[in-house]
Amino acid sequence: xxxxxxxxxxxxxxxxxxxxxxxxxxxxxxxxxxxxxxxxxxxxxxxxxxxxxxxxxxxxxxxxxxxxxxxxxxxxxxxxxxxxxxxxxxxxxxxxxxxxxxxxxxxxxxxxxxxxxxxxxxxxxxxxxxxxxxxxxxxxxxxxxxxxxxxxxxxxxxxxxxxxxxxxxxxxxxxxxxxxxxxxxxxxxxxxxxxxxxxxxxxxxxxxxxxxxx
Amino acid sequence: xxxxxxxxxxxxxxxxxxxxxxxxxxxxxxxxxxxxxxxxxxxxxxxxxxxxxxxxxxxxxxxxxxxxxxxxxxxxxxxxxxxxxxxxxxxxxxxxxxxxxxxxxxxxxxxxxxxxxxxxxxxxxxxxxxxxxxxxxxxxxxxxxxxxxxxxxxxxxxxxxxxxxxxxxxxxxxxxxxxxxxxxxxxxxxxxxxxxxxxxxxxxxxxxxxxxxx
Numbered sequence: 001x002x003x004x005x006x007x008x009x010x011x012x013x014x015x016x017x018x019x020x021x022x023x024x025x026x027x028x029x030x031x032x033x034x035x036x037x038x039x040x041x042x043x044x045x046x047x048x049x050x051x052x053x054x055x056x057x058x059x060x061x062x063x064x065x066x067x068x069x070x071x072x073x074x075x076x077x078x079x080x081x082x083x084x085x086x087x088x089x090x091x092x093x094x095x096x097x098x099x100x101x102x103x104x105x106x107x108x109x110x111x112x113x114x115x116x117x118x119x120x121x122x123x124x125x126x127x128x129x130x131x132x133x134x135x136x137x138x139x140x141x142x143x144x145x146x147x148x149x150x151x152x153x154x155x156x157x158x159x160x161x162x163x164x165x166x167x168x169x170x171x172x173x174x175x176x177x178x179x180x181x182x183x184x185x186x187x188x189x190x191x192x193x194x195x196x197x198x199x200x201x202x203x204x205x206x207x208x209x210x211x212x213x214x
Numbered sequence: 215x216x217x218x219x220x221x222x223x224x225x226x227x228x229x230x231x232x233x234x235x236x237x238x239x240x241x242x243x244x245x246x247x248x249x250x251x252x253x254x255x256x257x258x259x260x261x262x263x264x265x266x267x268x269x270x271x272x273x274x275x276x277x278x279x280x281x282x283x284x285x286x287x288x289x290x291x292x293x294x295x296x297x298x299x300x301x302x303x304x305x306x307x308x309x310x311x312x313x314x315x316x317x318x319x320x321x322x323x324x325x326x327x328x329x330x331x332x333x334x335x336x337x338x339x340x341x342x343x344x345x346x347x348x349x350x351x352x353x354x355x356x357x358x359x360x361x362x363x364x365x366x367x368x369x370x371x372x373x374x375x376x377x378x379x380x381x382x383x384x385x386x387x388x389x390x391x392x393x394x395x396x397x398x399x400x401x402x403x404x405x406x407x408x409x410x411x412x413x414x415x416x417x418x419x420x421x422x423x424x425x426x427x428x
Contacts, residue, residue, distance in 0.1 A: 048355075049354065049355040049358035049359065050317060050321055050351070050352065050355040052321070058306070064306060066309050066310070066313055067313055067317075068312065068313045068316035068317060068320070068321075069316075070284070070312065070316050070320070071309050071310075071312035071313040071315075071316050072309070074308070074309065074312055075305055075306070075308075075309035075312075078305035078308065078309075079305045079306075091289055091292035091293045092272070092278060092289070092293075094288070094289075094292065095280050095285050095286070095288065095289035095292075096280070096285075098282065098284065098285035098288055098289075099280055099281055099282045099285040101285075102282035102283075102284050102285050102319070103264060103281075103282060105316070105319075105320050106282070106284075106319050106320040106323070106324055107264055107266070107282075107324070109320070110320055110321070110324040110325065111324065111330070116325070119344070119347070120334060130333070133333070137264070138264065140263065141262075141263035141264040144263035145263065
């Protein structure tokens with residue numbers, strides 16, 4: 001069985017939880033905190049020398065370790081072509097899906113990762129303002145693209161890896177007080193995503209430690 | 215014919231120039247400066263609301279515009295399956311290629327993008343130190359992975375999109391005074407990459423404006 005090293009509030013982790021659940025692939029979640037030094041421990045650095053989550057352990061002899069959420073999402077597509085697909089369509093439609101996924105993956109999320117926020121500034125107010133600026137600009141761009149590509153979901157009428165990235169990005173936006181409901185296309189897509197069983201089962205709040213104070 | 219909106223020193227642009235040349239796909243390069251406001255002009259924002267390069271214009275009626283370098287690299291693979299490939303191998307080998315590409319794309323490059331540097335600090339010394347920290351840590355992780363995956367190139371004996379990301383990242387590392395030659399596996403791979411005609415033809419210095427002062 002797959003093991004997923006993840007953190008409940010890591011948006012990159014949630015992308016992979018969503019994809020596993022959407023495809024109906026069982027997995028064992030293993031929590032790695034981004035806040036108490038666990039992700040920078042020798043044990044986790046041996047899984048991923050960058051110290052990030054998620055990391056997917058792929059069963060085998062020996063087992064393989066795969067980091068970077070977009071690489072994991074693509075691996076799940078290619079290793080399980082018989083299961084429900086998150087990269088449908090023509091090469092151009094798939095390109096638009098990847099464009100939206102990367103807009104979040106490289107254009108928004110890197111800037112609100114907790115270690116990056118700490119490196120940018122020790123002031124929580126400045127941290128929040130810095131993160132919110134990237135989220136606001138990124139979601140504006142996502143909305144602009146999505147006006148042309150959306151159906152029920154971000155690209156057409158089927159959920160995709162773009163939506164797998166959008167779901168947790170909106171949750172993070174709330175934490176940094178960015179009002180994503182001001183974007184009408186994104187809001188409509190979010191309503192449809194929220195109705196998916198995989199949205200519910202992969203949700204950050206389901207994996208939040210009971211004693212978490214944040 | 216494809217048109218590529220790019221900037222000579224943008225590492226994400228160089229990735230796509232390399233892939234186009236490696237595959238032997240002719241294209242028309244169109245320069246968009248990241249320094250003089252051109253990338254934030256209404257004209258460029260209509261191509262890409264995030265204001266980044268590269269943007270690939272795909273001929274058609276109407277033409278399509280595609281941003282995000284990793285989405286473009288994947289599109290070129292899928293649209294031209296008959297041309298030399300930058301994503302070879304099994305699903306697991308392809309996953310390792312994508313992991314390394316994403317390590318650079320979302321783990322290093324976002325932090326040394328000129329607009330991000332300007333938002334982090336107005337002090338050029340602090341900008342350089344911030345960027346160098348991410349590059350150093352990211353290349354350390356790349357080297358650790360690459361010890362297990364490399365042959366002549368980053369993953370096995372064929373060039374891949376991981377190498378397309380590595381080439382310009384090393385060029386950027388030099389600008390921020392990170393000594394990537396301290397990483398022996400990366401250095402060996404770089405020597406082999408440097409010998410490829412596509413390395414030479416896509417090189418940033420070939421697209422540098424003659425009057426550039428930097």
